[in-house]
Amino acid sequence: MTSSRQKPAPRPSSAFLTVDPEKDGKQVGFLMIPHSPDDDAWGATRIPVAIIKNGSGPTAILEGGNHGDEYEGPIAICDLIRNLDPGRVQGRLILMPANNVHAVIAGKRTSSVDGLNFNRTFPGDPRGTITQQISAFLSDHILPLGDAFLDLHSGGSSLDIIPSAIVEPTDDPQLHKRNVAAVQAFDAPMTVVIANLGEPRTATATACRQGLVTVGTEMAGAGTVSLDALKICRRGVANVLDHLGIVARDTPEPRRGDGQVLELPGTAAYVYATADGIFEPFHANGEKVSAGQPAGRIHCTWDPTRPPETLHYAADGILYGRRQPGRVRPGNCCLIVAAPYRGVLS
Ligand SMILES: [Zn+2]
16 A cells, blocks of 8 residues: 555654554554753653554554644544554554644643644754654654554634544545545544645645545634544544554444535635734624625724724635634634535545
């Protein structure tokens, strides 16, 4: 499955694993990134990694904690690390529940050590900051081991998003078909194609460039653990691992989704704040909206003489996500609209 792929040559790096990806059974250890701050000259940043391997078969890499304030995916990955019997695995799982570990420990989106958003650093730099070194090790040493990559995000502290499985766009039509099939196997309430406005520095964009079957998620958010989204996430991960032929489900699950695929229609998907104030949304997630329709108002409650500023939608579709904090400044993303997908599915 991996033989025809273009694998990048690994760049020299001081990072190392305490587990052996080629060994059968279950190992739980760390990716060690040498880290030399004031109080620890020869210390290391430790990123948890578990290998569960049994016989021959495909390899799936599961990532959580890409952002440190997104929780459902990491919980589902830790469940697998603790509870999955290696005898049920046909192939290999590489389980990484806390990849931007300093952000995870701080419960923040970005790293508390270098301030970087891990998901804007790929393919990383093995001689860069800690976050850049983590993404470099993933790019050079972890992703090349995989046939499939599951990147489990949620909306984080600033957004609440309808629980959904995400297709990362790729120029490779064969990979696109396999990605859509794997994402639909997740069977989230919604399947959405998200191009991140063409952003190439994400983990999923990197996995696609390396030819891995790639599945993303956005599981609610608002900086909390959603009970519904956690159930959807656990079930979806099991569905995808069954689809990949790595861990068969005990009992087949009936499909719940209607198979509809949506997309974020470019820049028109986003409603940004245009003023400093308090954002009042006009709709709940899941409501149908249309281009030109008033979307909400920004109030300046400390200057009541100033009239509220009205924001408008720029696309037809459904309200897919909403900003959580009421306080906004110009440029903040207040709302996100998803529209029916116009591309090819199969
Ligand atoms: Zn995220």
